Amino acid sequence: MVGKAIRKYWPVFVLPTFAAFLIGFVWPFIWGIYLSMCQFTSVKKATFVGFDNYVKILADPTFSHSFFLTVAFAVISSILINVLAFTVATMLTTNMKGRNVFRTIFFMPNLIGGIVLGYIWQTILNGLLSMWGQPLLALSAKNGFIGMLILLCWQQIGYMMIIYIAGLNNVSPDLTEAAAIDGATSWQTLFKVKIPMIMPSITICTFLTLTNGFKMFDQNLSLTGGEPAKATQLLALNIYETFYSRSGKQWKGIGQAKAVVFFLIVVLISLIQLRTTSKREVQA
Amino acid sequence: MMKFGKLFAAAASAAMIAAIAAVPAAADDASVYYLNFKPEADEAWQELAKAYTEETGVPVTVVTAASGNYETTLTSEIDKSDAPTLFQVNGPIGLANWKDYCLDLTGSEIVSNLTSDAFELKDEDAIYGIAYVIESYGIITNKTLLEKAGYTLDDIKSFDDLKAVADDIQARKDELGVKGAFASTGMDGSSDWRFKTHLANLPIYYEYQADGIDNTDAIKGDFLDNYKAVFDLYITDSTCDPAELSAKTGDDARAEFLNGEAVFYQNGSWEYSSLAENFSDDEIAMIPIYFGVDDENQGLCTGTENYWCVNADASEEDIQATLDFMNWCVTSETGTDCMANTMGFTIPFKTAVESPNVFVKQDAEYTANGKTPVSWNFTTMPSEEWKNGVGSALTAYAAGTGDWDGVVSAFVDGWASEAALAG
Numbered sequence: 001m002v003g004k005a006i007r008k009y010w011p012v013f014v015l016p017t018f019a020a021f022l023i024g025f026v027w028p029f030i031w032g033i034y035l036s037m038c039q040f041t042s043v044k045k046a047t048f049v050g051f052d053n054y055v056k057i058l059a060d061p062t063f064s065h066s067f068f069l070t071v072a073f074a075v076i077s078s079i080l081i082n083v084l085a086f087t088v089a090t091m092l093t094t095n096m097k098g099r100n101v102f103r104t105i106f107f108m109p110n111l112i113g114g115i116v117l118g119y120i121w122q123t124i125l126n127g128l129l130s131m132w133g134q135p136l137l138a139l140s141a142k143n144g145f146i147g148m149l150i151l152l153c154w155q156q157i158g159y160m161m162i163i164y165i166a167g168l169n170n171v172s173p174d175l176t177e178a179a180a181i182d183g184a185t186s187w188q189t190l191f192k193v194k195i196p197m198i199m200p201s202i203t204i205c206t207f208l209t210l211t212n213g214f215k216m217f218d219q220n221l222s223l224t225g226g227e228p229a230k231a232t233q234l235l236a237l238n239i240y241e242t243f244y245s246r247s248g249k250q251w252k253g254i255g256q257a258k259a260v261v262f263f264l265i266v267v268l269i270s271l272i273q274l275r276t277t278s279k280r281e282v283q284a
Numbered sequence: 285m286m287k288f289g290k291l292f293a294a295a296a297s298a299a300m301i302a303a304i305a306a307v308p309a310a311a312d313d314a315s316v317y318y319l320n321f322k323p324e325a326d327e328a329w330q331e332l333a334k335a336y337t338e339e340t341g342v343p344v345t346v347v348t349a350a351s352g353n354y355e356t357t358l359t360s361e362i363d364k365s366d367a368p369t370l371f372q373v374n375g376p377i378g379l380a381n382w383k384d385y386c387l388d389l390t391g392s393e394i395v396s397n398l399t400s401d402a403f404e405l406k407d408e409d410a411i412y413g414i415a416y417v418i419e420s421y422g423i424i425t426n427k428t429l430l431e432k433a434g435y436t437l438d439d440i441k442s443f444d445d446l447k448a449v450a451d452d453i454q455a456r457k458d459e460l461g462v463k464g465a466f467a468s469t470g471m472d473g474s475s476d477w478r479f480k481t482h483l484a485n486l487p488i489y490y491e492y493q494a495d496g497i498d499n500t501d502a503i504k505g506d507f508l509d510n511y512k513a514v515f516d517l518y519i520t521d522s523t524c525d526p527a528e529l530s531a532k533t534g535d536d537a538r539a540e541f542l543n544g545e546a547v548f549y550q551n552g553s554w555e556y557s558s559l560a561e562n563f564s565d566d567e568i569a570m571i572p573i574y575f576g577v578d579d580e581n582q583g584l585c586t587g588t589e590n591y592w593c594v595n596a597d598a599s600e601e602d603i604q605a606t607l608d609f610m611n612w613c614v615t616s617e618t619g620t621d622c623m624a625n626t627m628g629f630t631i632p633f634k635t636a637v638e639s640p641n642v643f644v645k646q647d648a649e650y651t652a653n654g655k656t657p658v659s660w661n662f663t664t665m666p667s668e669e670w671k672n673g674v675g676s677a678l679t680a681y682a683a684g685t686g687d688w689d690g691v692v693s694a695f696v697d698g699w700a701s702e703a704a705l706a707g
Contacts, residue, residue: 045384139527241669244355245668246667252359
C-alpha cells in the first residue's frame with residue numbers, strides 16, 4: 001500500500017527538497033568554483049583570470065598558519081567533545097535522579113548562537129584571566145586557543161551527548177545482561193559490548209565534531225577575532241578576512257579560491273574519517 | 285501533538301502574511317535606497333527619508349550597516365536586484381574597490397553646490413564621490429573637571445602642557461574623584477580605530493607635510509616617536525590597567541567620560557549628540573591632539589571619510605531620484621536643518637545651516653585663530669589589513685606582551701607590503 005503511494009506521489013515528496021538543494025546548494029557551489037578563478041568586487045562583474053588565485057594562496061603565509069592551527073583545533077576539540085559527551089551520556093543513562101533535568105541543562109548551550117556565546121565567554125574568560133594576572137584572550141595565542149576549546153566544548157557536548165544517549169538506550173539489555181551473567185566487569189561491558197554497539201553514534205559524532213571544528217567561524221570571530229596578530233585565526237576567519245579586509249579587487253577571488261581549497265580539505269578529511277569509523281560498526 | 289501542529293501552522297501562516305505585508309508596494313516609480321555608513325545618524329536618516337517621501341512621494345529606504353561591517357553589507361547588497369542607489373566610500377582606497385559601480389557626477393547639480401572642489405573624490409577626471417560631511421576629532425575635555433583640578437584650557441597649549449596636566453590629574457585622581465585623566469584606550473577590535481586609524485593619522489600627516497606629498501607606497505615612520513609619546517600618555521594616565529585594554533571598547537570610554545570618571549577622551553565631533561545629553565555646551569571642549577611637532581599651529585584633525593557615490597548600475601529613474609534626494613538633503617530647509625541640528629554635521633555645501641555642534645564651532649574658531657587643521661590622511665592607509673596589524677601591535681605593546689618595535693614594524697613594513705599587494 002505504502003509502496004504504491006510512494007511510487008505514485010514521489011515527486012511531491014522529492015521535488016521541493018530537490019529544488020531547494022539545486023537552488024540553495026548546487027548552483028551557488030558551481031558559481032563559487034567559477035568565481036574562485038575570477039577577479040571581482042561583486043559577483044555580477046567578474047573577470048576570468050584562471051588559476052592565478054590558487055597560485056597566490058601558496059604565497060600567503062597566513063593561510064598555512066591558520067590551516068595547521070585549524071587541524072590542531074579540530075582534532076583536539078573532537079577528542080575532548082566526544083570523550084566528555086560520552087562520559088556525560090553514560091552517567092545520564094544510569095538510573096540517577098533528575099537525569100532528564102540534567103539532559104536538558106546540558107543540551108541548552110546548543111540553543112545559543114555562536115556569536116553571542118563568543119561575547120559572553122569573552123567577558124567570563126577575560127574576567128578570570130585578569131583576576132589571575134594572565135594576559136587576556138586577545139593578547140595570548142595560548143589563552144585564546146584554550147578559550148576557543150572551552151567555548152566549543154561547552155556548546156557541543158550537550159548535542160553529542162543526546163546522540164550518545166540515543167545510542168546507549170538502543171543497546172539491548174539482553175546483551176548487557178548476558179555479559180553480566182558471563183562475569184564481565186562494568187569496564188569490560190563498556191568496552192567490549194556497549195562501545196562496539198554504538199559505533200554508528202560514534203561515527204556520526206566524530207563526523208560532526210571534526211567538521212564543526214574545521215568550519216568554526218563565529219565563535220572564533222567573537223571570542224578572539226584572530227588576535228593577537230592572527231595567531232588564533234582559524235581557516236574560516238582567514239578566508240573572511242582575505243575577502244573583506246583587503247583593498248583591491250584581486251583579494252575577493254583569492255578568498256574564494258581559499259574557500260574552495262577549504263571545502264576540498266573538509267570533504268577529504270570527513271570521507272577518510274567516515275570510512276575508518278564505519279568499518280568498526282557491528283551488527284547485533 | 286495535534287494541537288501543537290495546529291499552533292505551528294497558525295504561526296507559520298501568520299509569519300507568511302506578515303512577510304507579504306512587509307514587501308513594499310511594487311515600485312512603478314523611481315525610488316531611493318541609501319546604504320548609510322554612520323550608525324549614530326541612523327535615526328535621523330530614517331526621519332529625513334520619511335520627510336522626503338511625505339514631501340515628494342518618492343520612497344526612500346535607508347539601511348544602516350552595523351559598525352565595522354559596511355564593506356561586507358555593501359558587497360552583498362550591491363548584487364541584489366534592488367541594490368543601493370546611494371552608497372558611501374571612505375576615500376581613494378575605498379574608491380579603488382568600487383570605482384566600477386560609481387556614477388560620474390560631473391555636471392550634476394549637487395557638485396555645483398559644493399563649497400570647494402576639494403570635496404570631490406576624483407579618479408582621473410571623473411568625480412565618483414562627493415564629501416557630504418566634514419568632521420573633526422581631537423581630545424574631548426571635561427572643562428568642569430579640568431577646572432576642579434585647577435587648570436583651564438589655556439594651560440594646555442602643547443604636548444608637554446597636556447602631559448603635565450594629565451600626569452598631575454592622574455596623581456591626584458582620588459582627590460578629584462576621577463578614575464584617571466584619560467578615558468580607557470579601548471583596543472577591542474570594534475573600537476581600536478580611534479588609535480590605529482585616527483591617532484595614527486598624525487604621524488602620517490606630519491610625514492606627508494615634511495615631504496610635501498599626499499600619498500605614499502612606503503611610509504618612513506619619522507614621527508613614530510611622537511606617536512609613542514601620545515599613546516604612552518593615553519595608557520599611563522588612564523582609568524584602567526593597560527593589560528585590560530584589549531577588552532575595552534569605545535563604549536566603555538564614552539561611559540567613563542559621561543560619568544565624569546575621566547577628564548580627556550579622544551574622539552570626534554560625531555560624539556556631540558551622545559555627550560550633549562549629559563553635558564551643556566559650556567562643559568565640554570575639544571582640544572587638538574598635541575603631537576609635539578608643531579603644537580603652536582596645530583588645530584583639530586578635520587576632514588572627511590564619508591563620500592557619497594551613486595550606483596551607476598541603477599535604473600535611470602532611480603539615479604535621477606537619488607540625485608534629487610541628495611540635492612534635497614543639502615539644499616532644502618528640512619534637509620539642511622536635519623543635517624545640521626539633528627545629525628550635528630557640518631556639510632560642505634553653499635546652502636548649509638550652521639551646526640549647533642560645539643566641537644564643529646571650535647574647529648572653526650581654531651582655524652580663525654590661525655591654526656592649521658590636520659587633514660585626514662588615513663584615507664590613504666593601504667588597507668584594513670594594515671590597520672589591523674597596527675592595532676594588534678599597539679594592543680600587545682600596551683599590555684606588555686609586545687614591544688614598540690612591533691608597532692614600528694607593523695606601521696612601516698606593513699605599509700610597504702600592503703601597498704605592494706594592493707598595487
